[in-house]
Amino acid sequence: MQRLQDRVAVITGAGSGIGLATAQRFAQEGAKIVAVDLDEAAGSKVADEVGGLFVRADVANEDDVVRMYQTAFDTYGSVDVAFNNAGISPPEDDSILETGIEAWRRVQEVNLTSVYLCCKHVLPYMRRQGKGSIINTASFVAVLGSATSQISYTASKGGVLAMSRELGVQFAREGIRVNALCPGPVDTPLLRELFAKDPERAQRRLVHVPIGRFARAEEIAAAVAFLASDDSSFITASEFLVDGGISGA
Ligand code: NAD
Incomplete structure (x- = not known):
């Protein structure tokens, strides 16, 4: 199905995990991809694979962010979808007493x-x-908090969720939708890195997932494609949970 035919999509953190799977999914659905990442090798690899453009940028740097959208617009003539997804895992001991x-x-x-x-x-x-359509990657912890002491990470994702809600409401009448994607644990390098530091954490997390496993990045990408497409035309300012049932348990 070509739900994103000729839409221009800028994806940050496109070199790995959820961003990579989403670039592949968007391309299958007909989008023109601008893959953004700090990691030049990984980002240009995915851009080549999906026939898109790679922009090396640090999303925490304002000049880089301005340049990446300008490049997208100059190359393709519009920016229809922004998947603001790049992120980092919590530091080693992210309890409030230690961070x-x-x-x-x-x-x-x-x-x-x-x-x-x-x-x-x-x-x-x-x-x-x-x-x-703007999709900002938050996390299930933005809604529920985390039992595994990651205060700086949880607070950052709570901010992403609150900002997405406010912007979704503010720009709804202008035809711009803004949603916060809230994944449960997803099997990506970010999660593997976290669990390598603390293997017991993986077990503690898994117990809380009613479906009984972590998500595959492709399962998250399918939700992002839905939020990017007109199939979700009445969905904005939402906390879009894709969490294997965690929030219901
Ligand atoms: P990942 O580590 O596999 O991929 C993240 C990508 O972002 C990497 O390619 C990295 O180079 C890039 N990146 C990091 N800092 C950057 C910067 N400053 N500028 C540009 N690019 C940068 O991680 P992932 O698991 O795919 O996570 C993607 C998003 O999903 C993150 O925001 C993460 O917090 C969120 N998330 C992940 C999970 C999970 O369990 N994996 C769950 C909920 C939310």
């Missing part, structure tokens, strides 16, 4: 300030077009 201010700030910069910058700089394009 230092520098680690806290870094997580807020990459996970939250980046989403503020991406929304701020993509909205003018979408307002001129009178349409657009």
Whole structure:
């Protein structure tokens, strides 16, 4: 199905995990992809694979964010979908009693300030077009909190969720939808890195997933494609949970 035929989609963190799977899915659905990542090798590989464009950018840097949308617009003539997805995992001991201010700030910069910058700089394009879909990657922890002590990460994702809700409401009448994607645990390098530091954490997490396993990145990408497409035309300002039942348990 070509639900995204000729839509221009800018995907941050496209070099790995959820971003990579979404670039592949969007391309299957007909979109033109602008793959953004800090990691040049991984980002250009996915851009080549999907016949898109690679822009190396640090999403926490405002000049980089401005440049990535400008490049997308100059190359393809519109920016229809922004998947603001790049993020980092919590620092080693992210309990409130242990996390230092520098680690806290870094997580807020990459996970939250980046989403503020991406929304701020993509909205003018979408307002001129009178349409657009913005999907910001939060997490189930933004809704439920986390039992595994990751205060800087949970707070950053809570901010992404609150910002998405507010923007969704503010721009609804302009044809721009803004949703917060809230995945449960997904088997990606980010999660594997976290569990490598603390193997017991994986078991503790798994117990809370009613479906009994972690998500595959492709399962999250399918939800993102839905939110990007007109199939979700009445969905905005939502916390879109794709969590294997965690929030219902
Ligand atoms: P991942 O580590 O596999 O991929 C993240 C990508 O983002 C990498 O390619 C990395 O190079 C890139 N990146 C990191 N910092 C960047 C920066 N400053 N500028 C540009 N690119 C940068 O991670 P993932 O699991 O696919 O996570 C993607 C998003 O989903 C993150 O926001 C994460 O917090 C969120 N999330 C993940 C899970 C999970 O269980 N994996 C669950 C809920 C939410």
